[in-house]
Amino acid sequence: MARTGGIVKRLATSTILGCAFALAGSYLNTAKAQQTDTVSTGANEQSKILFSADEVDYNRELQTVTARGNVEISRDGRILLANTVSYDQSQDVLTASGNVSITEPNGEVTFASYVELSGDFKNGIIEDIYILLDENTRIAGTGARRSNGNFTEIAKAVYSPCKVCEDDPETPPLWRIKAARVLHDANEKTVEYKDARLEFAGIPILYSPYFQHPDPTVKRQSGLLTPSFGSTSYVGSFFEQPYYWAIDKSKDLTLRPIYTTDEGPVLASEYRQRFDSGEMEIVSSVTNDDNDEWQGHIDAEGRFDIDESWRWGFDAEQASEKTYMSRYSFGSPSVLTSNLFTEGFRGSSYTRVDGYYFQGLKSEDDRDTTPIVLPHAQFHGQTAPAKHGSYTTLDLDALSLTREEGTDSHRLSAKAGWALPYIGSLGDVTKLSLSVRSDNYMVSDVSRTDQANYDGYAGRLLPLAAVDWNMPFVNDQGSFHHIIKPIAMAAWSPNGGNPDEIPNEDSQSFEFDDINLLSHDRYSGLDKAEDGFRASYGLEWGVYGQNGGYTSTMFGQSYRANKNDTFAEGSGLEEHMSDYVGRVTVSPNSFIDLTYRYRLDNEDFSARRNQVSAGIGSKDTLRLNLDYVHFADDAGTDEFNEREEVYFHAERQFNQFWSATAYGRYDMDRSDPLEYGIGFVYEDECFIFDGRIRRTFYEDQDLGESDEFLFRLVFKTLGEFASQTGL
Template identity: 45%
Template sequence: MRSPGSIRIMRCDTRRGATRRRRRILCGLLLAAATAAPLLCALPAAAVEPPSRAEAILFTADTLSYDQERRVIKANGNVEAVQGDRTLKADEITYDETRDLLIATGNVSLTEPSGEVIFASQAEITGDLKSGVIEDLRLILTDGTRAAAASGRRTGGTETELTRTVYSPCDLCAEEPTRPPLWQIKAAKVRHDQNEKIVEFSDAWMEVGGVPVFYLPYFYQPDPTVKRKTGLLVPTFGNSSDFGLVAEIPVFIALSPQADLTLTPWFTTKEGALLEAQYRRELSRGEMKFDGSLTRDSTQKTRGHLFGEARYDIDERWRSGLDIERTLDRTYLRRYGFSDQQTLTSRLYGEAFGRTDYFVANSYVFQGLKSDDDNDTIPFVAPKLDYYHFGDVDAVGGRTDVHLDLAVLTRTDGTDTRRASARAGWTLPLLGPIGDLYTLSATLWGDAYHVNDLERDGSDNRYTGFSGRLFPQLAGEWRLPFARAGETSQQIIEPIVQGVLAPTFGNPSRIPNEDSEDMEFDTTNLFALNRFAGLDQVEEGPRFSYGLSWSYFGADGERASVFSGQSYRFFEDAAIPTASGLSGNFSDVVTAVDLAPNKYLDLLYRNRIDVGEAAARRHELGAVLGSELLRVGASYVRFDEENDDGTDFEGREELGFSLSSQLNRYWRTRIAGVRDLKGGGAQRDLGIRLTYEDECFLFTFGYKRTDIEDRDIEPSDIFYVRLGFKTLGTVGGGLRQRDGG
């Protein structure tokens, strides 16, 4: 029976590349220790291997000696002591077996299982490397944060207590390493409990640039290993011309490893208090997140909102979900900065995915927030069933697609609609003798309706009953790409022609128009078989469309493309809005230009021109010019007025601009705004932001002006300052930070 003491705590290890002579000395000492092992059997086991240490200590060093009488091991030169998953390194280590104590001197470092590293000039540590006293200590946490202390005490491998401590995540200046970091915290005592995963500071003060700025008798924060922990988050403070002084004080509550709740009370000097809440939860096969708020404002009106979403994967094929968007009044979301949406959509759904098919069952509830929205006339949609099938290639190279739809729309005031639709199509691509491409297609659309109280022809002549249609179409498309390849570039010119045969009926007055009131005509749907947004309206009559595209591709990534096209209709379609650009025989000409000649310029331009009247109906321009040092962005949008077809759209013309610059490694700035050119040239939005950011600190100063008047929403000015301290959080702010400033 061998002793459980000295032999097990040593091993011959030459991994450090020691000289052959040193390896002989080390192995010789181990052999001597092994020879002495039988003499140790007579000693009590506790004196040789204390019960506090379950695993042996493994030493490597340039030289090693063992004093059998005193039971002391001395190791010198590149010493490494390993016990379990902890490693102690030093220039010299003395291990007293009787006291189970390691004394390490010179370039001492202790690596913890969590990844933390403790540096010191001298340390006295127990044999399990879990407890001890350390002098002139420096600590690097797992996220790179540094701390230094005059002395420290380690207990049980889980608790570290430091005295006269300096803590900072900031890097030291390479040119002047003795200069104080950008910010640091000094404390009389710091305690790090790895079991509780917290770092406590007592008698602490913060210094910025070496100058004390504020004092805290006590505070604590989670250690770097913690992602979620109950406690106060950093509050924010700001000022708004609409709400006055604003304070937000968030409280984070970790309900379980899978769920948490954040409560954020707001306090304002003009509108009273508000409570904001966010709940999040991870499910075994999904997740959910809900945001809401509630307040009673200065007029004693109760206001609030609830947004949320939930997803659950039933199996690999089926998924269900819920989306909620509701508010108690129409201006609350925009005034308090939660959302700029004008229509809220809530949805409950289930869907299934297949290799060639897709099915979804939806139910919708809408809430209109515009001043002229009548929610009694906005339908509740349930159920809304859609099935899509995309067939494999058949024997002749064609492919079949099917869309089945069932929808039920119910209103408190107005028409109730029930619709069943079936749309089937077959498409065959062909290659011509000169490289031209043909696409032939045939479609058959069938729709059945039942309506209650349908208003027809804009009169009081209302209809209740059944109606339907059967609408076939044949289409053919021809393309002939001409390609020219150079040494460093490639160009492609491609004319496109499409012809469609369709009957001149399809939109009888007994069929309601629930989902096709808007029609956007541009280059993206020039060759679509139905340019209406939904299923209720179809394009009647034969027509053909034509266009020409040119593309350029360079070897260094430069590109350019131009496309222009038009459509011709043999018979006018009364269902098409006059302002859409598709009414009459000849449509408007639509054009799109995409230009990126180098990495410093990206431009996209689209327009719609009424050739008959030589008038531009629509312009859209977006451009970005420059590099990170100075980047300029511009956007211009103009839509014509639409005062026919029952619409009341006054048109739109606005100019957007942005100027941003990465001034240097740390500083950047941005100016952005939107100017309403149609409304007298008023500046609608303007934002200015200046930001400094380095590895440990974030500073942002900004100003935002919004000129919007809508019921109780008035023009507002917001000034904000944000300060972000790595590992501590963000302070400062201003109302509606979520808008981006």
Template identity: 45%
Template sequence: MTATPQAKTTARSMSTLEFWSRGAARGAASRYPTGWWRFFRISAPALFLASALTVATLPQAAWGQKPIDKNAPATFSADTMSQDKAKGIITASGHVEVNQDQRTLLADKIVYDQKNDLLSAKGHIILREPSGEVVFAKDMKISGDLKNGIVHNLRIVMKDKSRFAARTATLRENRFTKLGRAVYTACNACKKDPSRPPLWQVKAMEIFHDKKAQSVEYKDAWVEFAGVPIAYTPYLSHPDPSVKRRSGLLPPRFGGTTDLGATVETPYFYAISPSSDVTLRPIFTSKEGPVLAGDYRQRFRKGEINLDASLTKDSKKITHGHVIGMGRFDIDNTWRWGADLQRTTQDTYMRRYGLGTQNTLTSKIFAEGFRGRNYFSAKSYLFQSLRANDKPGSIPLVAPMLDYSHVSEPSRYGAYNTLDLSMVALTRSKSTDDQRFSFRSGWHLPYTAPKGDIYDLSATVQGDLYHVNGLKRTDGSTFTGYKARLHPQLAFDWRYPFVRQENRDIYQLIEPITSFVVAPYGGNPSSIPNEDSLDVEFDTTNLFSHDRFAGYDRVEGGPRVNYGIKWGVYGSSGGSTSVLFGQSYRLKADSTFAAGTGLNDRFSDYVGRVHIQPGHLVDLLYRTRIDKKTHAISRNEVRISAGTPAFNISSNYIYFPKQADSEYNGRKELSLNIKSQLSRYWRGSVSGVRDLQTGGGMRSTSLSLAYEDECFVFKTDVQRTYYQDREIQPSDAFVFEIVFKTLGSVRANTTR
């Protein structure tokens, strides 16, 4: 098993420290010979360090502690101090306290035997570490060379509140630590009855810590849950927390599906180097062949690589596999490059084996640069569709795609220029090939009048040059050749926000908004392909846009005006309600917009948005599009979230019909999610998605219940998906997971 990352600890002896006394120690110093006090100045830090070093070798106590600063001074105080010169024994007793480098040692008594070179501390020993750990013990003895020692009745409280306890702890050769009859838990003690066993704990007859090998071994270990033993192992080992990464087996995962049968995943982690590792995840199935899956990761000073892949041969002796990879690299402060690789051998393979749910796999390679007010990117794309109705020959290879953007510094009057350049080439095996070069240049002048009204004047021109091969036009003919286009545009935006204070806590806003755009008619001949502007969604987000097409291939022509009004009420405590409603008008209808977009006539459909958020307990968003003739609802979207952590409900309803010439079907869908923090430790949720179209039905349902406290997590989920694609049928899934915090987890899932 791999250990969780922990900071490394170095335990080392200290050189002689300058030592000051305080409190009663000052008086004691004056009553003893000068020679003795000089000796005590040397040995007292050793007493303190011996305690610290002994604890540092115990499991978890100093794994992650920072080393003591050997040059830091220490202070010492005690009620009384004495010296037996004949026996060579120095004793400090009564509220003994040693402080050094934010580390504090408390004890009832500290004794140093000079003849036997033995240090000891007794009674209510408490060591507080600067990293947050606290160590308790009854008595402790350690040799003067700090290599051998023993501690009785040891207890350690870690910074994360986890605990160790042992009857005895023995240090040998400053390397090996042995804990006898030891217990470990991350659970807090019961406040009502501290004598009750914690929720879970690990008991072992012996625990060995090899500081040099950085390993911890348990012998005769039991895992107890609520005081009841549930698992036993004669031997268990793992790296100590000072080890950030180490090769080893990870907890297995169990599951099953109707298609694959019972499944077992047994991952193995291998640390290749400090900056790279691989996790092999063999998956064994009862109905199909085994799957060899794995992840590879590597970090560089200026980049990273992540790779996920699998390979299998099914019961029909057909080989399947997939690869999902990503790399990102910084060249300098301006440039970076990267690549994504996503491929699979079969459309349904990843979904069948639980390796992914994508409908399209996108591979790309890119480079981009950012400098000042400039941006440049070069990209290439390769797509793999996993949907049944997609034709592979119609999916393009995009290589290259070049984009450049520049925004100038504002002039003394606030005007600025913009320039966008774009070049792209699309190649298909069984359909149209085309290449495009475009530029879009603009001049913009924003202005805010003294009374608060806001103006924006802009003039832009777009130029395009296309070369197409085998383009099918609307009249049924095929076009091959070059086509150029030049499209100028002039726009003027105006808005005037009126604000009124209703009272000292409420403000009301009314803001009329208008946008005038002038451009030549047309501009979209049938000899220009449409690759990047296939679908248009008209709503409040683009109501005042100068061009509602997302890409370069289609332009919005003709004189037009967009108008609307915004109203809002805002409270000083954060609550608000806002409404936006508007429409667009053009002098002539534009056939470029397909039927159903709401923009194909002179007057567009009405679009509106209502956002109500009276406080943090309720959030309601409603967006709609209303037919300008029949006033029927053309599009509806409602999103609501309300409630407290004790009971919270969120829902989303969406409706829009299929647009003409669109590859996307319409949707009428309702989703609902109810979640509750049932108590301090228990939480649950219920969710579902239903297709409200004729002949639709449920898309998915799920029920989850979880318990979580400071040391333990229990999760269970029941899911039903109604997705169906070729051999993939609707399924039921049951997921069960138990997490022992700081130790590990057990997970099982079954799908039928």
């Protein structure tokens, strides 16, 4: 036997985890020394081996090479570490012992006390195996056998992603799977168990003679998903067993067969596909209910790029009946909107063409009177600033709206504008705006007050002149600064801009508030226009700290020269002088965030509209969010009559793992609760428990009040177990 040190002149070749371990040596009379060398295997000159050890022995007679002390072998991204490594060239067998670890290129690490492998690493045995997989998942066993370079079979195995208690390592993890045998298929990326039992806190809770799941490196794979079950007063008891189908790399499908005791089976599905130019998702369901009627719904969305400037897309939403989606827990929308569109962005111009189809789900909605919009084309363009900063704009709008019964409207609108902003020597900001708009309609069956319905052409020409002004005053106080800014607006357009022959389709919902106080035209659409002379004034004040905290307020009022029916009674704009509108925001730090918006009567300052949104505290102690809204009976809103409602949401993080929430919605006008609920969540590195109790008092046509109990048990890396119960 010869003991070598320094540079190894001749290395013999072997393999571990696909790495060739080449060791050979010539006789050198030197003592123990650290040595490193790089060699090429005969089989593949491109495969390099990096080898280092404190000591290497080469036995010519037995044809064995033994490396001791901090042995490290690296090849093709794989690294073997051990106290001792020995290679028998005659038997083509490699053994490693003492703190053995093998790191794969994907980050997977295998630990063992002893490893014996064939030279090509396709077969071998491992003692006291411990494998660290993706997401800190671990598999341990008394021993393992590797076959055909693909299958690794582990005896008396334990699988768990949960951390072991550092203070008491003997304490079982929160959950684990114990099995007599575990087979890991590297090619199929699956983990199979034989005689498996799931333990929770060391207590067996589930047994299966066979169990399989993808290994943690798999992000998507076809197979059964976690089932769920429960009951509701609408469909009775139900059971759902989803199946996930990974069709290919760009598309997949989730089938969700649901069996209900009262309404029969339901088949729901979710289809997703990505394209080079975009993506698409289709959610749908179908059932034959207890009345032997086919019911279903679809909710599809797609977005696709045409080129760098243009894209197109669609939304398709339809249901067979108004309460179908609420009944089967597919959502509770009030209207379903189907939309086909294309839009383009180029410089400062924007173009969009839409088609709309609506399905109202309220009891009073009628398909025959619901409009179809096809098309609605819009264009907005703006020039670059010219001399003195002026610029021009052009807006075009074309719309065709039809119904089975009721008013039809076909509109063509064009607006040309010019604006000149100016900043004065005192810091005052003034903007002069001039525009002219032409609206042209072909209408039929337009309802008019005290007149017969109108069919034919209607049009108007709307010139507009407006001036906007503000002047900020800033006072720096070191750690904070004040800003006081008076604001004003004046606009004029001819009276009589809303003839009865023009139907109002897109400006029905109106709300006067601090946001549109300074708008030249407070209507959001084109069918109605604000006319005559009007002016608004207001004052903004704020104090801002260096650490991001601030308090701000705004107060204002509007004046209209004409007192007519342009705005509805109770809107706040029906008189010459409008109601007062404003807001107050207080946010000194991350623990307090308060916003109050209001509209006050212009004569007695009584509240006609109040909105409060507040967030107080932190999750570590108690975070409380509160929303309050109040509409007076004469507030002039088309959507609600008198309404006073409060909603609160409280959240507390008790410790690193436990948190709780509670919420409620209360109708203060009727002194009735609308809904309330509580929830608890536990989450650590390997497990989630989410439990919620909810009660609702809403009534929707043939659906009444409901109580629900929901919970989720998520075993990370395996799946989740969920239940929903309506009492």
